[in-house]
Amino acid sequence: MTFPKILLTGAAGQVGFELQRTLGVLGEVIAIDRTECDLADAAAIRQLLDAVQPDLIVNPAAYTAVDKAEGEPELAQAINADVPAVFANWAAAHDVLLVHYSTDYVFDGRKAGWYGEDAQPNPQSVYGKTKLAGEEAIRASGCRHLILRTSWVFGAHGGNFLKTMLRLMQEREALNVVADQIGAPTSAALLADCTAQILARYLQAGQPAGFPFGTYHLVAAGETSWHGYALETHRLAGLHGYTLRCDGEAIRPIPTSAYPSPAPRPANSRLATDKLQSTFNLRLPPWQDGVRQVMTLLAR
Secondary structure, eight states: OOEEEEEEEEEEEHHHHHHHHHHHSSSSSEEEETSSSTOHHHHHHHHHHHHHHHSSEEEEEOEEEHHHHHHHHHHHHHIIIIHHHHHHHHHHHHHHHEEEEEEEEGSSSSSSSBBOTTOOOOOOHHHHHHHHHHHHHHHHHTOOEEEEEOSSEEOSSOOOOOHHHHHHHHSOOOEEOOOEEEOOEEEHHHHHHHHHHHHHHHHTTTTTTSSSOOOEOOOOOSSSEEEHHHHHHHHHEEEEEETOOOOOOGEEEHHHHHHHHSSSSSSSSOOHHHHHHHHTTTEEEEEEHHHHHHEEEEEE
């Protein structure tokens, strides 16, 4: 049996870290991070691809500093748009599948209800605009691709909202948390598990041209606000025996307008996942499950 060679970017990131675990059962994983290849250097990426000759490319690497991107649009463009184009063009030329991760920030967040994959993008930030440009470059290349849009990613590895809240709850007697932005906290482990399930199906089918390639939304089930997310983190922290300086009532809900930031955030980040679940026969668990799992890992 021949195992595929899988090139994985962003190995040090939240999703890349988990993908090393789940993709290892499918083939030989060549995991790289920014110390091994400058992801803003298109020539270096081409050289890497020619050297590795991967059978699959999985690209969770991204410029994700949303506010910082407002002052570094060229770097965000290079990593979020130009490099995915390099991957896509190489994949098209070599008949290789590219898996790429995108974001709820491609939408403006003004829609009522859930965003389907065919909803009109209208990004409001440099981050969102460059991620959309990456999507468009991949589609324009004609390569076999899966674009997985997600939101509010967290995990036991790396920095994220959950870990920040957990630290602040131990340091401060009161917290103000935005309550008018709605989305689904999605664990990096869930993204990695689903990706591996989809790729296993692709490989078992003999990499058919008729495989359901395209754009899919992949987030945990349910919805909450950042404030609701913080309250669940607080509840679980108490159950795990953390010494907390603030109680639940001291976690105060505030509007987005009370917490200004350089980059605008979508007020509505709800992504509909019906297409992914029905196409790949997957069940996406409630967001609370992922939070509970990560809190358990952090408490060990």
